[in-house]
Amino acid sequence: MIIKTLAHALSPAGVRGRLSILIFHRVLAHRDAIRTWDIDANDFTRAMTWLKESFNVLPLDQAIARLIDRTLPARAACITFDDGYADNFTVAMPILRDHGLTATFFVATGFLDGGRMWNDTVIEAVSHCGKSRLDLSEEGLGVHELNSAVTVRQAIMNILNEIKYREPAERRRTVDYIAAVAGVRLPNDLMLTSEQVRAMRRAGMLIGAHTVTHPILACLKPDEVRSEILDSQQFLESLLQERVSLFAYPNGKPNIDYRAGDAEVVRGLGFDAAVTTAWGVADSRCDLMQLPRFTPWDKTRLRFGARLIRNLWQNEQLRSGQMACP
Structure with a gap:
């Protein structure tokens, strides 16, 4: 093989x-x-x-x-x-x-x-809010269309990227606000x-x-x-x-x-x-x-293996001084 x-x-x-x-x-x-x-x-x-x-x-x-x-x-x-x-x-x-x-x-x-990570609060709230539009402009997070899986996914990514590096207490307050606006009952078994x-x-x-x-x-x-x-x-x-x-x-x-x-x-x-x-x-x-760590995400055997091989090949460049370990 x-x-x-x-x-x-x-x-x-x-x-x-x-x-x-x-x-x-x-x-x-x-x-x-x-x-x-x-x-x-x-x-x-x-x-x-x-x-x-x-x-x-x-x-x-x-x-x-x-x-x-x-x-x-x-x-x-x-x-x-x-x-x-x-x-x-x-x-x-x-x-x-x-x-x-x-x-x-x-x-x-x-x-x-029974705990829940902040990002999962956002994901669950946006995914299950049941609205066609989620207005988070009061917190400067914009208005998000939720009329398809694609737009819901994009809304989640945009919100996560916007608040990821906020100070922890501020981020907690923001995700609580998002959940309240979405009106979703959040899971406690994730x-x-x-x-x-x-x-x-x-x-x-x-x-x-x-x-x-x-x-x-x-x-x-x-x-x-x-x-x-x-x-x-x-x-x-x-x-x-x-x-x-x-x-x-x-x-x-x-x-x-x-x-x-x-x-x-x-x-x-x-x-x-x-x-x-x-x-x-x-x-x-x-x-x-x-x-370092790595994840091949491909859906076929050949592509999955090829991505692992590419990751190994890049290590060859590291050994030759062209790349650096963390």
């Missing part, structure tokens, strides 16, 4: 080993005409089949240890999820187990047991429960920290950054009765969503590794506290 052959050449075993870390968020039970950015169960099943055909999928903690020791197998890959959505347990995990795969789930602990997190760990999945409230770390003071990270780590360690050694930066873009100093906070708290959302492949030259 051409993808496996190319992956083997670009991701060899041993000292030149490279680690492709895939990132996901939600896995919907069924395709959603509005939430087209989220993968559904059928597409996720196909993606896991294709990944397993061409790559050696490892648990992230084992992969990190072997990256350090320079003993990675050829075509090494890991699967990760961010945020802690309930469908990670109800939809994604059964598919992973059917394929004999292990993933790492990074959990924002403040939303467990995120994992504590017992589901425990069950995932018992099933062999890995659990990592992802802060408490999923803030943009670059917008916080150093003591606030440390508290967000440490409190989430300690909560999970108490919940699972074991060390939590892996961390994922919220949003995760270097120098935009987190700073170099924030990575040093993670290092100082004793994590073994931390992952970003900067695209790329991890190798021995990468900072363990700033490992």
